[in-house]
Amino acid sequence: MLKxxxxxxxxxxxxxxxxRRSMIDRLxxxxxxxxxLAAPLAMSLPAVQQHLGVLExxxxxxxxxxxxxxQCRLDGDGVAFAENWLAERRLHWDRRFDRLETHIKGDRx
Amino acid sequence: MLKxxxxxxxxxxxxxxxxRRSMIDRLxxxxxxxxxLAAPLAMSLPAVQQHLGVLExxxxxxxxxxxxxxQCRLDGDGVAFAENWLAERRLHWDRRFDRLETHIKGDRx
DNA sequence: CTCACACTTAAGCATATGCTTAAGTTATGT
DNA sequence: ACATAACTTAAGCATATGCTTAAGTGTGAG
Numbered sequence: 630m631l632k633x634x635x636x637x638x639x640x641x642x643x644x645x646x647x648x649r650r651s652m653i654d655r656l657x658x659x660x661x662x663x664x665x666l667a668a669p670l671a672m673s674l675p676a677v678q679q680h681l682g683v684l685e686x687x688x689x690x691x692x693x694x695x696x697x698x699x700q701c702r703l704d705g706d707g708v709a710f711a712e713n714w715l716a717e718r719r720l721h722w723d724r725r726f727d728r729l730e731t732h733i734k735g736d737r738x
Numbered sequence: 739m740l741k742x743x744x745x746x747x748x749x750x751x752x753x754x755x756x757x758r759r760s761m762i763d764r765l766x767x768x769x770x771x772x773x774x775l776a777a778p779l780a781m782s783l784p785a786v787q788q789h790l791g792v793l794e795x796x797x798x799x800x801x802x803x804x805x806x807x808x809q810c811r812l813d814g815d816g817v818a819f820a821e822n823w824l825a826e827r828r829l830h831w832d833r834r835f836d837r838l839e840t841h842i843k844g845d846r847x
Numbered sequence: 848c849t850c851a852c853a854c855t856t857a858a859g860c861a862t863a864t865g866c867t868t869a870a871g872t873t874a875t876g877t
Numbered sequence: 878a879c880a881t882a883a884c885t886t887a888a889g890c891a892t893a894t895g896c897t898t899a900a901g902t903g904t905g906a907g
Contacts, residue, residue: 634756641754645747657830664883674884676866697874697883705831712824715817721766722814773853783854785896806853806904849907856901864893871886877879 752796
């Protein structure tokens with residue numbers, strides 16, 4: 630976690646773990662406490678808390694302490710970031726494939 | 739790299755490194771040899787080769803040995819995977835935010 | 848045939864990661 | 878006040894990661 634210089638690093642790294650993605654999926658249903666988040670996850674509470682930290686630093690989740698409970702909810706910010714980057718690259722991709730196809734067709738003619 | 743059970747793990751992990759992303763950006767311009775890919779990257783060739791392996795396993799890049807040169811090109815497959823996943827989640831996101839907004843407006847009325 | 852080029856493999860090492868358990872801390876119910 | 882619930886912090890440890898250098902391997906040029 631030392632190396633999270635750029636925002637994209639954080640977001641993609643956060644999303645690269647199935648446990649963290651399942652936490653996101655759980656939160657997509659609605660807010661949850663840390664304990665509720667941890668319950669289905671076959672690991673200790675501190676471990677879950679660390680994963681939560683990764684998600685939070687990536688801007689995918691926001692948390693707030695209410696009484697003795699930490700409530701967690703989604704934060705769409707990070708996703709937009711990642712989605713934009715991917716969409717951008719995909720333009721390049723597709724354009725290249727199109728060009729390749731054109732090239733092939735040109736050869737055939 | 740032991741833990742790359744699901745496809746998404748691979749793709750997101752591959753994208754979480756700025757060096758690897760810059761390799762992708764370079765390949766978006768056009769195919770390149772391993773050496774060309776390594777040149778701007780301030781690290782040894784074997785290191786670059788390892789990064790390339792990560793990209794390849796994620797389905798983001800395809801390589802082929804031509805003579806004594808390994809040519810690398812993009813492979814759109816992996817991106818589509820990641821993009822779809824993100825888009826799906828974002829639907830949940832947005833729907834939740836809409837609902838929240840509706841709720842707030844309802845309270846105000 | 849020889850040699851240099853472009854990787855490729857292997858070994859090794861410093862550091863980071865992903866957990867764990869145990870010991871706090873703060874808030875709530877009685 | 879006291880016990881318990883819900884985290885939180887700290888320490889520690891096994892393993893994984895991200896490089897490195899050094900020693901192969903296979904090709905193409907001369």
